[in-house]
Amino acid sequence: MDQPDNRRIAVTPTGAALGADVAGIDLAQPLDDAAFRAVEAAWHQHLVLRFRGQRLDDPGLLAFGRRFGELDSAPVHATRDADHDPYPEITVMSNIKVDGKPIGNLGHYEAEWHTDMSYNERCPIGSLLYSLEVPAEGGDTGFCNMYLALETLPAELKRAIVGKSCKHDASRNSAGELRRGFKEATDPRETPGAVHPIIRTHPDTRRNALFLGRRRDAYVMGLPLDESEDLLNRLWAHAAKHEFAWYQKWKVGDLIMWDNRCTMHRRDAFDPNARRLMHRTQIKGDKPFFDPASVAA
Numbered sequence: 287m288d289q290p291d292n293r294r295i296a297v298t299p300t301g302a303a304l305g306a307d308v309a310g311i312d313l314a315q316p317l318d319d320a321a322f323r324a325v326e327a328a329w330h331q332h333l334v335l336r337f338r339g340q341r342l343d344d345p346g347l348l349a350f351g352r353r354f355g356e357l358d359s360a361p362v363h364a365t366r367d368a369d370h371d372p373y374p375e376i377t378v379m380s381n382i383k384v385d386g387k388p389i390g391n392l393g394h395y396e397a398e399w400h401t402d403m404s405y406n407e408r409c410p411i412g413s414l415l416y417s418l419e420v421p422a423e424g425g426d427t428g429f430c431n432m433y434l435a436l437e438t439l440p441a442e443l444k445r446a447i448v449g450k451s452c453k454h455d456a457s458r459n460s461a462g463e464l465r466r467g468f469k470e471a472t473d474p475r476e477t478p479g480a481v482h483p484i485i486r487t488h489p490d491t492r493r494n495a496l497f498l499g500r501r502r503d504a505y506v507m508g509l510p511l512d513e514s515e516d517l518l519n520r521l522w523a524h525a526a527k528h529e530f531a532w533y534q535k536w537k538v539g540d541l542i543m544w545d546n547r548c549t550m551h552r553r554d555a556f557d558p559n560a561r562r563l564m565h566r567t568q569i570k571g572d573k574p575f576f577d578p579a580s581v582a583a
């Protein structure tokens with residue numbers, strides 16, 4: 287029997303606030319337990335991992351994702367023709383149209399900072415995005431470190447969010463498009479979506495992170511609307527600082543996995559005439575919580 291050889295696995299941090307490259311693993315092959323533990327430890331330490339030069343088909347992407355837990359179905363999309371049969375756990379991100387119909391989500395637009403599917407009661411612990419076609423320029427994906435965002439929050443802002451929860455609007459995607467079956471929101475207090483603590487404890491690392499979801503139509507529960515807007519604006523201005531971020535410039539065959547419990551991500555727009563095709567899957571999680579006994583930020 288082949289012995290696992292984790293000495294071949296090399297983890298190289300990006301040098302930015304988060305992210306690391308993992309080399310020495312072929313994700314199309316089954317991952318033995320020792321290799322899995324090495325990847326998971328690197329993920330908890332660096333929050334976002336990049337595996338370059340992979341050759342994955344959909345079953346291979348799903349098999350790697352399943353090492354981390356049960357997979358979640360793709361979110362409700364804005365477009366009607368974006369379902370990816372026979373793999374409901376795969377979300378297609380693409381601007382490509384076939385016979386005039388989009389094959390995926392988000393088009394070529396900018397996607398604003400967000401956490402995947404945080405408008406659900408139970409939110410994915412992480413997402414895996416694999417690149418099949420990339421534009422020559424644009425379409426970079428940014429990630430930000432929400433542990434660091436919380437740790438560096440000015441004291442008065444930290445005081446203002448202790449014990450508070452936020453509504454995460456479910457009606458729009460990160461490009462601002464209305465999802466199928468949802469109505470235009472007129473008041474953030476009335477939008478559909480789950481309510482989660484603004485300070486969130488990571489169940490594995492026990493560290494606390496700022497948990498914001500999406501800015502548009504968010505609402506801090508119990509506050510007058512103008513106070514909620516002001517508090518959210520200040521939190522978002524802080525979290526979106528460049529010093530907390532790292533940007534991925536895609537190559538075909540890159541797989542990026544990120545931890546939705548302690549990061550947010552966004553995407554740059556790109557030339558609508560260029561082609562970009564990504565397959566994503568997402569790992570099911572539990573209801574976000576705040577543990578007052580956890581590592582203080």
Ligand code: SIN
Pocket residue numbers: 379392397402413415425426427460551552553564566
């Ligand atoms: C996403 O928001 O999950 C997709 C990001 C991307 O297309 O780069």
